[in-house]
């Protein structure tokens with residue numbers, strides 16, 4: 001399963017990349033706006049971080065709501081680097097744009113997915129990834145795991161190649177739930193990525209090992 005960082009913060013992305021297990025980055029207009037920096041500059045800096053890695057995906061979202069506008073925005077983004085994955089909302093215009101982008105050979109990420117029917121349409125349009133927003137579904141009392149299982153089943157039954165990129169992640173446990181259901185990738189905020197490492201028993205166990213080793217060595 002691929003692990004992505006959901007962030008527009010270049011320093012966070014650098015720290016996550018340095019660990020060596022990150023396969024890509026997702027951004028969205030809100031994450032970019034939060035940083036208060038120029039979109040293209042941020043994207044170029046993210047691309048530089050991953051320059052030694054092949055098969056990386058860096059999602060950059062269009063903000064037009066009409067097909068021609070989406071395609072016009074996608075063109076310079078796609079030219080930046082082969083890793084750039086054009087993020088398009090699942091609307092009627094978005095689905096048409098995804099189909100056109102498929103014909104142009106762009107990598108795409110069908111975003112703001114909240115239902116299996118939307119995921120089916122994204123796959124039919126040839127999206128590289130579909131991003132179900134799990135946390136936002138749970139926030140309104142719905143069952144995001146059920147959605148994930150439905151999408152996985154539909155994609156498996158019809159051998160659809162679109163990869164499931166689970167998004168809007170709220171906890172490290174949710175990352176494991178996504179893995180168990182067979183999500184192809186999960187994108188998470190940096191703070192959740194940090195939590196993947198943590199367990200109190202690891203800290204206590206390491207402390208004891210090091211203390212015992214110190215005692216053993218000081219005995220000469």
Ligand code: G3P
Nearest residue numbers: 006028135136167168169
């Ligand atoms: O990038 C898309 C998604 O992960 C956003 O998550 O936390 O704003 O619901 P969130």
